[in-house]
Amino acid sequence: MVGKALEYILWIGFYFMTFYALLPALISRIFGFRVFMRGKTDREIALTFDDGPDPLYTPQLLDLLKRYGAKGTFFLVGSHAEQYPDIVARIHAEGHVIGIHNYVHHSNWLMRPKTVRKQILKTSDIIKRITGSRPDYYRPPWGIVNLFDYRRLGHLQIVLWTSIFGDWKIRVGAEKLYKRMRRKLKPGEVFVLHDCGRTFGADENAPAQTIEALERILRDGFDEGYRFVGIDEMIALTERNAQASRSLPQASLTSQSATGGESRVTAEGNETASKAARSARKVGPLKKAAVAVWMLWEKLFHVTFHLQPVGDGTSFNYRVRKYSGPTVEMRDGKRLRSGDYVMEMHFENKMLYDMGMNSRSSVHTAIRLVREVERGLPDLARALDTARHGDKVVALYGISIIHRGSEGLGFQTFELPKGVFSWMTHLYLRFMLSVINPEGGKRLREHGERLTPRQIIMEREDLLAWKERTGKQRPSRASRSEAAPTPLAVDPAIGGDHIGSTM
Known part of the structure; x- marks a missing residue:
């Protein structure tokens, strides 16, 4: 009981310092x-x-x-x-x-x-x-x-x-x-x-x-x-100059032919676009500092809550814990109840950041993240054999901003119950999107209302079906795969967020 109480106190401390104070300061400054x-x-x-x-x-x-x-x-x-x-x-x-x-x-x-x-x-x-x-x-x-x-x-x-x-x-x-x-x-x-x-x-x-x-x-x-x-x-001049600079790339990318009507991309336009793309991925000292704090916070979290690596530990971590939310109605009448053991999955922040900064676009980042989950599921399934209370785990559990595509891997998605945890999780995942992807800020401004975290849950049987997967073969399950598997659908509004990383 003392250990559980200490964990709750640490959680509250993490939340307060991160969401009330640290993250707003970093978001504003960076x-x-x-x-x-x-x-x-x-x-x-x-x-x-x-x-x-x-x-x-x-x-x-x-x-x-x-x-x-x-x-x-x-x-x-x-x-x-x-x-x-x-x-x-x-x-x-x-x-x-x-x-x-x-x-x-x-x-x-x-x-x-x-x-x-x-x-x-x-x-x-x-x-x-x-x-x-x-x-x-x-x-x-x-x-x-x-x-x-x-x-x-x-x-x-x-x-x-x-x-x-x-x-x-x-x-x-x-x-x-x-x-x-x-x-x-x-x-x-x-x-x-x-x-x-x-x-x-x-x-x-x-x-x-x-x-x-x-x-x-x-x-x-x-x-x-x-x-x-x-x-x-100063603000008025800045807004005016920013508006003028946004119109320059369009002017340099196209030019009218002598006959009129047809536009072509010029060499100058290509160079401008290339420079803009490289500039989008430049990381200034303040953002580097924010990322360093973020990585340090993750290490402290791993030690505090005893996260275990999956595979080589470069992509995933997990912990087995008791689920404490409201009852979730899964397929075939099965339920995830408070007190049931779940395997909670977490992405490595460094992997997320490196992936976001080196992806061609936010859509590319999202697709790569889905594929990373696909590659990690067999290791997660095999980890059940050695994990403490692994034999009691009812489901694989995570929280995600990606709502489309995870079903193709065997996950079911559910709304996150309204409350303080949902609100804080929403803020944290949006912060992560801003950090790990060059277009994160733009995505938040344009599609913020669609970036809503959801619970993603995979039943134990579905997870175990990944255990012996080979090559590109995906496990199938009659109750969920009446149609042939199709490529993952990624919402184009979704950027560099993560499947299943909880805090």
Whole structure:
């Protein structure tokens, strides 16, 4: 009983840290989901300032920006704005953008969703009373979002950054701060700086060095032809440039013949398409870091829940456990009941990632995953002979986003019961799709409503039928194979997800 209770506690810990805190932060930072981080501009840079207003340093900063004709974005702490409404009014009057930085400078990871919402609404009300308009932009303290921020902040654009310099610590010094900023002085950058040192972990007089270093940056920037703009202009320019760049490949891929009407693919178009394909598979340092964390999390999960390798261990793992869900009505009147033993199958994350990054398309990834399951089923069947409680296993069990094709292997699919587990599983599998396939983000945007996890279950007898399979031969079962086996049908909306990987 103690061991079971410990397992439940570990599960809860995994879920909380992964779904409430870790995954939203990674999704936002790595994939830019629902956040703005970097501009696509020719000569514009966005200066953003957190934690103010401050009665001493914010007016000095405004004087500096005015002197150089620069615009900035101020993410205000609501309690500070409430104390210094005249400074907030001046920020607004001088044409700078105002955003929300919570009412108090507390991390969203440490607050309930309802509390975060109250903080944002309270700050929005304060700013509206002072300026006459509500902010459109939000930056959570330390740039940390929780899971519910996506759903509850639909009316606000979350803004993160490309460069952060540690300017809240006075030991950095103005000279070192200037050098850090100078290295990042280029179009599209979103700088995060601080005009107030009265928050936890900051030094009260640190903004003095920020203002000193920023004056040199403004001078350098204007000498080199850069413009310092508010985040609203940066986003508008980025969207405009992105729309223009999307139309360029089409223009380069086709050209009208002299007679008109017929288009042909040019060499230039082929080169453009080839470069685009290679670019889609480039992995930046942030995504590499996210993948490394994901792999480490998997190793910890394997150790904690005693997963066993299947075959050479490069594709599958499994564990035998007691099923704890509602009763599932299978074929021939058989039932999977709570307390029955199941063999729970898991894909190796490294294999999924490598496969997704090296597939020609998301459809190609899905087909390869189905084939990988097909190759692994004989090993899973043979593992029943040596697995602890293998003789008691009623079914092979997994959770999948792929709904079509698994039946051809002998699986039956069932809806995942509604609840917290279903919701968390849905989020995790969608995150995996974004990580393992270059087109994952696009698939989520276009077909998100069709990417619904389902239980996939194979009865023990069907699994054992794979035990002696040879070559390309598939086992058959009279109750499910009245028609000849057909090729697997893969939904074209489905991308790099996985069959049977549960958490």
